[in-house]
Amino acid sequence: MSEIEKSITETIKTSNLSELTIDYAEVFTDSVLKDGILKDIPIVNSIVGVGKIGFAINDYLFLKKILSFLVNIKDVHQSQREKLLLKIENSEKYQKNVGEAILLIINKIDDLEKPKIIGKIFSFFLNGEIDYETFLRLSQSIEKVFLPDIDKLIQLNSGQKVDYEIQNQLFNSGLLSQTRTGDLRIGGGNEYYVNQYGITLIEILKK
Structure with a gap:
């Protein structure tokens, strides 16, 4: 396990995140990084480096995404976070540790709003409301989806008509499934319908 993988795992398991606010994710300076x-x-120390003065724009954006993620899990008690991570790490089902998986997910995304959603999804996993596989699948969907299309997903789930091309994009993101031959869903005229992952995402975003 690399140093940065260890640091994100350690952060989730043991750090007191209760005072972390969205302000830290939106605006931070060298003085805040050193003294706040x-x-x-x-994970902040791993990215910035102890005693380092300034850092590259890629580091800045990556740290901003990490902090946006962490802000959305701060209300989960530290002991609960540690318990769930240890459970996954001791499982034979998953080849990647949680820290590595989260870093890969966050590193791939190209939108600064998406880490907030992934953090919220992860908090549902930490609270036992979804399983780890669902977290991974939904994170992959968030990585792929064009965020404004989530509103279209909600509309589609409520029975409203949505442009076929948008439905196709949502399908490619894993949030819709295709009807079987001869089946008609959502008003009788659509090839796609909101699947269990799409419904779960909608429920998470409502809370």
């Missing part, structure tokens, strides 16, 4: 609560978060 961020200096006690392992």
Whole structure:
């Protein structure tokens, strides 16, 4: 396990995130990184580097995405976070540890709003409301989806008509499934319908 993988895992397991706010994710400076609560978060130190003055724009954007993710799991108690991570790490089902999986997910996404959604989904996993596989699948969907299309997903689920091309994009994101030959769903005229992952995502975003 690399140093940065260890640090994100350690951050989720042991860090006190209760004072972390969206302000830290939106605006931070060298002084905040050195003297504020961020200096006690392992993943921040791994990205910025101890005593480093300034850092590259890619580091800045990556750190911003990481902090946006962390802000959305801060209300989950530290002991609960540690318990769930240890459970996954001791499972033979998953080849990647949780830290590695999260880093891969966040590194791939190209939108600064998406880490917030992934953090919210992860908080549902940490609270036992969804399983780890569902978290991974929904994270992959968020990575692929054009965010404004989530509103279209909600409309489609409520029975409203949505442009076929948008439905196709949502299908490619894993949030819709195709009807079987001869089946008609959602008003009787659509090839696609909102699947269990799409419904779960809608429910998570409502809360």
